[in-house]
Amino acid sequence: MTCKTPLYALHLELGGRMVEFAGWSLPVHYGSQVEEHLAVRRAAGMFDVSHMMITDVEGPDAAALLSWLLANDTGRLRTPGQGLYSCLLNERGGVVDDTVVYARDAQRFRMVSNASTRDRVLSWVEGHAAGRAVGVAERRDLAMIAVQGPAARERCYPLLPTALAEAARGLKPYTACFTADRCVARTGYTGEDGFEIMVPAGDAAGLWAGLYESGVSPVGLGARDSLRLEAGMNLYGADMDEDISPLECGLAGTVAMGPDGRRFVGRAALEERIRAGVRVARIGLVLAEGGVLRAHQPVEADGAATGRVTSGGYSPVLRKSIGLARIPVGAARTLRVEVRGKWLPAQAVRPPFVRHGQPCYAALG
Amino acid sequence: MSQIPEDLKYTTSHEWVRVLSDGTVQVGISDHAQDALGDMVFVEVPEAGGAYPARAECAVVESVKAASDLYCPLSGEVVEVNPALEREPEIINRDPYGEGWIFRLRPDNPADLERLLDADEYAAILAEEK
Numbered sequence: 001m002t003c004k005t006p007l008y009a010l011h012l013e014l015g016g017r018m019v020e021f022a023g024w025s026l027p028v029h030y031g032s033q034v035e036e037h038l039a040v041r042r043a044a045g046m047f048d049v050s051h052m053m054i055t056d057v058e059g060p061d062a063a064a065l066l067s068w069l070l071a072n073d074t075g076r077l078r079t080p081g082q083g084l085y086s087c088l089l090n091e092r093g094g095v096v097d098d099t100v101v102y103a104r105d106a107q108r109f110r111m112v113s114n115a116s117t118r119d120r121v122l123s124w125v126e127g128h129a130a131g132r133a134v135g136v137a138e139r140r141d142l143a144m145i146a147v148q149g150p151a152a153r154e155r156c157y158p159l160l161p162t163a164l165a166e167a168a169r170g171l172k173p174y175t176a177c178f179t180a181d182r183c184v185a186r187t188g189y190t191g192e193d194g195f196e197i198m199v200p201a202g203d204a205a206g207l208w209a210g211l212y213e214s215g216v217s218p219v220g221l222g223a224r225d226s227l228r229l230e231a232g233m234n235l236y237g238a239d240m241d242e243d244i245s246p247l248e249c250g251l252a253g254t255v256a257m258g259p260d261g262r263r264f265v266g267r268a269a270l271e272e273r274i275r276a277g278v279r280v281a282r283i284g285l286v287l288a289e290g291g292v293l294r295a296h297q298p299v300e301a302d303g304a305a306t307g308r309v310t311s312g313g314y315s316p317v318l319r320k321s322i323g324l325a326r327i328p329v330g331a332a333r334t335l336r337v338e339v340r341g342k343w344l345p346a347q348a349v350r351p352p353f354v355r356h357g358q359p360c361y362a363a364l365g
Numbered sequence: 366m367s368q369i370p371e372d373l374k375y376t377t378s379h380e381w382v383r384v385l386s387d388g389t390v391q392v393g394i395s396d397h398a399q400d401a402l403g404d405m406v407f408v409e410v411p412e413a414g415g416a417y418p419a420r421a422e423c424a425v426v427e428s429v430k431a432a433s434d435l436y437c438p439l440s441g442e443v444v445e446v447n448p449a450l451e452r453e454p455e456i457i458n459r460d461p462y463g464e465g466w467i468f469r470l471r472p473d474n475p476a477d478l479e480r481l482l483d484a485d486e487y488a489a490i491l492a493e494e495k
């Protein structure tokens with residue numbers, strides 16, 4: 001059984017090419033992935049991200065539960081409205097999921113996590129909540145629309161209730177504002193400015209139609225992936241999973257061992273990995289010549305097999321193929337990737353590849 | 366509904382063939398094929414002078430989504446490749462039967478053209494695939 005978001009009929013009306021993704025029927029594009037990608041980089045695009053899991057974690061023990069489950073410093077969530085990107089780890093230090101958590105107040109938090117890990121994350125959080133004074137509620141009643149691009153925020157204000165629009169105007173990056181049944185967060189998955197807006201499912205079509213009328217381009221899953229790849233952001237299940245720790249997939253900066261030796265699930269395993277020495281690193285790749293990097297392609301350095309591409313694709317901004325790969329720490333900087341039976345040279349770089357519409361990657365080494 | 370010009374020949378693997386006045390043929394991929402593949406980002410063309418048997422893999426068209434082999438519709442020698450594709454593979458999406466041609470071939474045996482599909486036969490195959 002494939003789930004449909006509240007915007008399903010609008011996707012069909014707009015010519016969306018529907019595909020199944022994590023059990024949901026969603027548009028991969030509405031005609032041209034590249035045009036949709038560039039619309040986000042140059043003006044504004046909107047994405048139906050209603051398939052993502054929204055979970056409210058509330059109660060006297062909510063902050064303690066999150067501090068136990070998140071690898072990042074949840075102390076930052078003491079400020080109402082603050083958002084925090086973090087991994088949820090298993091006891092082995094592997095990534096159960098990555099999530100953004102927003103603080104509504106001292107006892108109420110909202111977690112947005114991936115659709116592909118819905119059941120795993122819900123049972124994980126509920127399991128750890130048992131015996132604590134905290135409620136865990138999945139919000140299937142909400143829809144979510146991401147509006148991204150340099151013109152995105154301005155297009156949203158006229159379509160929001162007055163008080164919410166006023167609060168949204170004051171948002172700094174990585175913060176959110178709430179009303180009783182809505183939330184606007186200045187976050188996203190594209191490397192551009194913009195909002196992610198959560199509304200009651202019944203209101204989603206009206207918001208989407210209003211954005212469309214104001215010139216915001218509908219954007220499918222295809223461009224969502226190429227935008228996040230240009231932004232150097234990991235995709236759960238491709239660039240990380242339960243067997244990979246944040247230290248090995250470019251997310252060491254999102255792991256907070258302090259303050260005060262804070263305890264969280266996976267900490268002991270991470271400390272062990274650090275003691276033993278982290279041997280694998282995530283890098284960015286830029287393909288020098290024709291061809292397209294795709295996940296699972298083998299990577300070699302100095303003529304020896306060394307790792308694999310974990311995400312790859314075409315960058316419409318760079319007009320080259322880019323990818324993410326995991327290779328041994330200290331491997332050569334001139335790499336070769338096997339692309340359709342040929343070994344092509346690729347440059348190792350530090351992601352992101354593109355930020356705010358401009359190429360920005362730096363060579364490693 | 367995808368375009369299927371009446372004056373071209375087609376293959377079951379979605380290539381089209383146009384017979385030119387000098388007896389050589391232009392080859393490209395159909396509107397249906399470009400639409401199914403999505404935005405083209407890379408084309409690996411055959412080398413001019415290369416000889417290919419019918420149904421041999423002779424080019425690769427790669428879209429944002431996937432790479433796809435192009436099969437030589439007739440045995441023959443490649444006499445020219447579309448030079449615009451290196452910089453602008455997206456012309457295959459924009460104009461699959463015109464500017465988006467991929468290569469030109471001199472058929473070994475012009476009678477082989479008879480074995481290709483006409484527009485009606487190709488349309489019937491697309492209808493079956495649905």
